[in-house]
Amino acid sequence: MKMAILIGLLSLATYLPRVLPALLIDSIHFSKRWRTFLRLLPYTVMAALIVPGTLSGDGESFAGSLAGTFVAILGGWFSLPPIFVALLAVLSA
Numbered sequence: 001m002k003m004a005i006l007i008g009l010l011s012l013a014t015y016l017p018r019v020l021p022a023l024l025i026d027s028i029h030f031s032k033r034w035r036t037f038l039r040l041l042p043y044t045v046m047a048a049l050i051v052p053g054t055l056s057g058d059g060e061s062f063a064g065s066l067a068g069t070f071v072a073i074l075g076g077w078f079s080l081p082p083i084f085v086a087l088l089a090v091l092s093a
Contacts, residue, residue: 068093
């Protein structure tokens with residue numbers, strides 16, 4: 001019984017910090033600069049995940065990694081949704 005209570009409380013402790021910003025975001029008015037920052041954040045995170053993989057690729061997979069990076073850059077440039085950019089980059093590699 002104590003374990004179930006502990007699991008429930010820990011679940012709540014990790015759930016609340018994730019859901020509260022989503023619920024309160026509509027009541028916050030951001031400046032244009034912050035809206036641009038938040039809009040570009042997913043692409044920045046994807047770049048941080050993709051570029052190190054490109055640089056650490058071995059001889060056989062380097063061309064595929066480079067192709068995936070190029071496709072990801074193009075997808076970001078044309079403001080495609082992040083999930084499509086990631087899928088296109090993986091498929092091209």
